[in-house]
Amino acid sequence: MTGPYWLSGGFRPFFLLGALAMAVSVLVWIPVYFWGLELPTTLSPRDWHVHALIFGGVMAIIAGFALTAVSNWTGRPPVAGMELFALVMFWAFGRAAVSSSAIIGPNVAMVADLLFPAALVAVFAREVIAAGNYRNLRIVAVVAALGLANLAFHLEAGVTGAADNSLRASVGLVVLLVMLIGGRIVPAFTRNWLAARKEARLPVPFSRFDAVSVLVGGLALATWAAFPEAPATAAALALAGLLSAVRLARWRGLGTRADPLLLILHIAFATIPAGFLAIAASILLPGAVDPVAAVHVWTVGTFGTMTLAVMTRASRGHSGQALAAGALEIAIFALVLLGAAARVAAPYAGGWMVHAIECAGLTWAGAYLLFTLGYGRMLLARPKLS
Numbered sequence: 335m336t337g338p339y340w341l342s343g344g345f346r347p348f349f350l351l352g353a354l355a356m357a358v359s360v361l362v363w364i365p366v367y368f369w370g371l372e373l374p375t376t377l378s379p380r381d382w383h384v385h386a387l388i389f390g391g392v393m394a395i396i397a398g399f400a401l402t403a404v405s406n407w408t409g410r411p412p413v414a415g416m417e418l419f420a421l422v423m424f425w426a427f428g429r430a431a432v433s434s435s436a437i438i439g440p441n442v443a444m445v446a447d448l449l450f451p452a453a454l455v456a457v458f459a460r461e462v463i464a465a466g467n468y469r470n471l472r473i474v475a476v477v478a479a480l481g482l483a484n485l486a487f488h489l490e491a492g493v494t495g496a497a498d499n500s501l502r503a504s505v506g507l508v509v510l511l512v513m514l515i516g517g518r519i520v521p522a523f524t525r526n527w528l529a530a531r532k533e534a535r536l537p538v539p540f541s542r543f544d545a546v547s548v549l550v551g552g553l554a555l556a557t558w559a560a561f562p563e564a565p566a567t568a569a570a571l572a573l574a575g576l577l578s579a580v581r582l583a584r585w586r587g588l589g590t591r592a593d594p595l596l597l598i599l600h601i602a603f604a605t606i607p608a609g610f611l612a613i614a615a616s617i618l619l620p621g622a623v624d625p626v627a628a629v630h631v632w633t634v635g636t637f638g639t640m641t642l643a644v645m646t647r648a649s650r651g652h653s654g655q656a657l658a659a660g661a662l663e664i665a666i667f668a669l670v671l672l673g674a675a676a677r678v679a680a681p682y683a684g685g686w687m688v689h690a691i692e693c694a695g696l697t698w699a700g701a702y703l704l705f706t707l708g709y710g711r712m713l714l715a716r717p718k719l720s
Contacts, residue, residue, distance in 0.1 A: 345649065349709070350706055351422070352393075381501070388637075393454075398645075408462065431443040480504065480508070508632075547574075582606075594659035595646065602636065627681045639674065665704060
């Protein structure tokens, strides 16, 4: 293409925008939560925080990954140029609208916010269908369901004042998407890496067990969204957690210790069964396991670690850089893991809880800011010819 280099692939603008949105969703949330900062939005402070995280940050990163991966899946040219620019503008328009909905009105903000997921699904589905790559329509369907969850989020928040059910549904859909996509890329990358080193034991190929694990996980997530306090929900979540843990154990994660860029993918996926089991425990033992901390195993653990693991690897690979972690990547991974651990542990810190949450927010957001600083030039600037 002859246009701006940063519009040559979806991962270039959307990884950076997604990383900034993830950082902002926390850095703004801290003064809102602790110091009473008011935003010109009709969403409650908690709902704005979650919406900015999922439908701002995570959705942008999903777009960057999907628009890049679909070219590999289908063999078609990447979505680029003015079409990609339009998607970026839709995303930015939605973020501005939601954060100013008290000024422009909630209905206008809702319509503006839904333009991006609708356009993304349309482009994504067009590429998959045009290439006859129908097996990836299930991933298109989950992304479309996220768009519908965004609609439900706005409607529920407007009617009840709190998007509780839509919040759980949105979190569950992102977890399901990680189970689907992570369940493909983590063992595949591991297999390639181990095979290149002549290892005899390789990850177990995708089988009926993996399909059952994803199915049970999806059903458990749907049950949790609808009946978050039912004992049957806890049982379903616990079963899903155990199956996901067994699934991960079949991928030879410990064999990747020498490659941090690969090991972090296994660590990220490990937060999925941990989240299933933590939420199940919070339902059965509400006095012992904090339910908010349990959900944060996914929202700061899974979402944070997996997005950064994928962004660093994909950015390097598609920019012609070596797939190897240096000091920058180690620092990014250390910050996001520290932030996740501190946020999950915060409710158990007694009088230090406020400081633990502040530490969690700053370190977690710091990981994304470090990514933008370290990868900004790689993603936006055309490399110089030697």
